[in-house]
Amino acid sequence: MPGKRLKNAPHADGGLEQEDSRALLRVIYLVTGLTIGFFGILQALNGRTPLATVEACACLLLLIGAVCLGRVRNLTPWIYLYLLPTYSFLIYIIVMPEASVSAFVWVFMIPVMTYLLLGKRAGFVVTVPFAVVAIAAYMLKHPEQLEGAGLIDLGNALLCGLLIMLFVHVYESRRAAAQLLLRHMAESDGLTGVANRSSFQRELGNSIALARRSGHALVLVILDLDHFKAINDRWGHEAGDQALRHVCNCLQGRLRGTDLLARLGGEEFGILLRDTDTAHALPLVEQLRAQIARHPLDYRGEQIPLSATFGMAEWPSDGSDGDQLYRCADRRLYRGKHQGRNQLVFHDVLIIDGIRTDAG
Numbered sequence: 001m002p003g004k005r006l007k008n009a010p011h012a013d014g015g016l017e018q019e020d021s022r023a024l025l026r027v028i029y030l031v032t033g034l035t036i037g038f039f040g041i042l043q044a045l046n047g048r049t050p051l052a053t054v055e056a057c058a059c060l061l062l063l064i065g066a067v068c069l070g071r072v073r074n075l076t077p078w079i080y081l082y083l084l085p086t087y088s089f090l091i092y093i094i095v096m097p098e099a100s101v102s103a104f105v106w107v108f109m110i111p112v113m114t115y116l117l118l119g120k121r122a123g124f125v126v127t128v129p130f131a132v133v134a135i136a137a138y139m140l141k142h143p144e145q146l147e148g149a150g151l152i153d154l155g156n157a158l159l160c161g162l163l164i165m166l167f168v169h170v171y172e173s174r175r176a177a178a179q180l181l182l183r184h185m186a187e188s189d190g191l192t193g194v195a196n197r198s199s200f201q202r203e204l205g206n207s208i209a210l211a212r213r214s215g216h217a218l219v220l221v222i223l224d225l226d227h228f229k230a231i232n233d234r235w236g237h238e239a240g241d242q243a244l245r246h247v248c249n250c251l252q253g254r255l256r257g258t259d260l261l262a263r264l265g266g267e268e269f270g271i272l273l274r275d276t277d278t279a280h281a282l283p284l285v286e287q288l289r290a291q292i293a294r295h296p297l298d299y300r301g302e303q304i305p306l307s308a309t310f311g312m313a314e315w316p317s318d319g320s321d322g323d324q325l326y327r328c329a330d331r332r333l334y335r336g337k338h339q340g341r342n343q344l345v346f347h348d349v350l351i352i353d354g355i356r357t358d359a360g
């Protein structure tokens with residue numbers, strides 16, 4: 001079972017997925033850098049050397065930033081590094097002496113970019129103060145707009161800005177909720193609600209990577225319900241489905257918050273026990289087996305007996321990666337099936353010269 005890393009994990013504070021955010025931010029850095037570079041050339045041609053120099057430096061920094069963004073892990077500082085100076089500059093162009101009245105339209109970009117890059121909560125927190133300062137700056141710069149026809153223009157601009165913010169806020173809330181739901185559906189098993197096979201594989205890979213760094217062992221348990229076909233055949237598929245949910249409840253009631261239970265398919269489940277080894281995990285896993293055997297499913301007044309066979313493997317002694325560990329636990333599970341089911345197998349048996357010997 002290879003442990004693939006999820007590259008497109010969600011952004012820490014909501015907003016777009018990490019890789020989408022990265023692509024968008026790189027485009028923003030690149031486009032802004034090139035635009036400022038273009039204006040720098042115009043300033044230089046008009047003989048405004050100091051301004052041209054400042055703009056050339058800003059252009060260079062933004063282009064270097066666009067290149068670096070391809071590699072950085074945490075995008076958040078880079079987002080703020082762009083947004084805060086840019087928004088401050090947008091406010092400055094409203095109040096600077098030769099500013100046109102229409103410079104205010106750039107303020108409408110603030111909620112759109114902020115919500116897109118930072119998500120709903122941080123989007124709101126960053127947008128509101130900048131919007132308030134921008135409005136105040138505009139009123140101070142253009143007091144004539146506060147009377148007569150100017151008041152209508154100002155009202156239009158304010159209402160338009162407010163509606164943009166409202167729409168972006170509602171849109172981002174819905175988008176984030178839909179993204180969360182999609183993620184949950186993609187990572188969990190529809191019948192039992194526990195993690196599905198692919199998210200379990202990923203977590204197993206990630207946990208092994210972490211264990212390599214910390215030096216702590218971890219345990220993988222695979223279990224398979226015994227004679228499950230007979231339950232379906234005798235009581236029907238609905239009873240089988242209820243049995244799967246019942247087993248999950250039994251198991252989850254005993255596991256720690258850091259343990260992970262997943263349905264690997266059909267009537268097979270996986271349990272990942274982090275920061276522990278076989279010796280310490282053994283009593284718990286044995287309790288899990290006994291728990292299932294002791295709690296039959298109550299189905300329409302009938303008691304359906306259940307049991308499961310467990311195979312257990314420890315990292316690193318039973319396998320150096322997820323694949324090896326899974327194969328080891330699976331091999332032990334099937335040995336348990338052949339030995340009569342409803343048991344936990346946690347070591348191998350070697351046959352040497354026809355004599356059975358415990359291998360581990």
Ligand SMILES: Nc1nc2c(ncn2[C@@H]2O[C@H](COP(=O)(O)OP(=O)(O)OP(=O)(O)O)[C@@H](O)[C@H]2O)c(=O)[nH]1
Binds near residue numbers: 236265
């Ligand atoms: N109700 C229900 N049955 C399922 C589901 N997925 C797989 N099954 C059934 O599980 C049964 C598995 O049967 P087998 O692979 O023969 O295993 P078993 O009867 O448990 O026998 P052993 O594993 O050898 O103890 C099949 O009848 C599948 O149809 C499911 O989601 N719901």
